[in-house]
Amino acid sequence: MYRLALLRHGQSTWNHENRFTGWTDVDLTELGRQEAETAARLFQEEGFTFDVCFTSVLKRAVRTLWIVQDALDLLWLPVHKTWRLNERHYGALQGLNKAEMTAKYGEAQVFEWRRSFEVTPPALELDDPRHPRYDRRYGETPTEDLPATESLKLTIDRVLPYWHANLAPEIRTGRRILVCAHGNSLRGLVKFLDNISEQEISNLNIPTGIPLIYELDQDLRPLRSYYLGDQNAVNASIQAVADQAKTKA
Numbered sequence: 185m186y187r188l189a190l191l192r193h194g195q196s197t198w199n200h201e202n203r204f205t206g207w208t209d210v211d212l213t214e215l216g217r218q219e220a221e222t223a224a225r226l227f228q229e230e231g232f233t234f235d236v237c238f239t240s241v242l243k244r245a246v247r248t249l250w251i252v253q254d255a256l257d258l259l260w261l262p263v264h265k266t267w268r269l270n271e272r273h274y275g276a277l278q279g280l281n282k283a284e285m286t287a288k289y290g291e292a293q294v295f296e297w298r299r300s301f302e303v304t305p306p307a308l309e310l311d312d313p314r315h316p317r318y319d320r321r322y323g324e325t326p327t328e329d330l331p332a333t334e335s336l337k338l339t340i341d342r343v344l345p346y347w348h349a350n351l352a353p354e355i356r357t358g359r360r361i362l363v364c365a366h367g368n369s370l371r372g373l374v375k376f377l378d379n380i381s382e383q384e385i386s387n388l389n390i391p392t393g394i395p396l397i398y399e400l401d402q403d404l405r406p407l408r409s410y411y412l413g414d415q416n417a418v419n420a421s422i423q424a425v426a427d428q429a430k431t432k433a
């Protein structure tokens with residue numbers, strides 16, 4: 185049996201401000217840092233340790249990983265960073281407030297942008313300074329691979345090649361891996377691992393800063409998965425993500 189640990193970054197400044205974030209490189213809030221500390225404590229209490237780590241190239245995930253590594257005295261571990269684990273690119277919605285968008289366009293439209301499988305939000309223009317082709321960290325990536333918007337489907341299309349080429353082979357060596365990533369890149373991975381339908385995945389939300397553990401068989405099929413920590417707190421945190429687009433009553 186293999187164990188795989190997944191961790192969504194702690195609360196970011198734009199989670200706190202309730203803005204669509206995507207590839208915008210915002211940092212953790214103080215609460216986000218505390219969530220990462222708590223995640224590390226849960227790993228420790230449950231006897232988890234790691235041999236290799238993976239993360240995106242966005243600082244909210246990188247810093248969450250640092251905090252966990254530091255707390256576990258594992259700063260020496262190899263870390264692989266890849267844009268393929270980045271958050272889903274939210275196109276021209278990036279920076280906009282989710283509740284304000286609901287007030288303006290209605291719940292159904294915002295739900296479709298956030299949680300439908302195939303719908304892509306309006307794209308960034310190619311000459312928009314926020315387009316990833318202007319960002320040096322993506323300089324090695326062919327421009328045609330860099331998104332200006334993504335649906336969950338398109339996110340999965342760039343996460344899964346990384347799973348097959350990098351994550352799965354590493355797990356098969358028996359090394360214990362920690363993947364620190366984002367709400368939607370992890371939803372994509374969970375959809376694949378648990379074979380969740382395109383309809384059902386729209387009801388699945390991943391909370392910030394809570395370790396999600398997969399036990400996998402020899403063929404990397406899930407035997408079971410569970411969040412560490414208090415399950416009421418986990419459920420409340422999942423509900424809070426689902427409710428982000430609600431307009432204030």
Ligand SMILES: O=C(O)[C@@H](CO)OP(=O)(O)O
Nearest residue numbers: 203204205206271298367
């Ligand atoms: O804004 C985003 O990038 C993501 C994660 O915070 O949001 P959502 O949960 O709406 O997909």
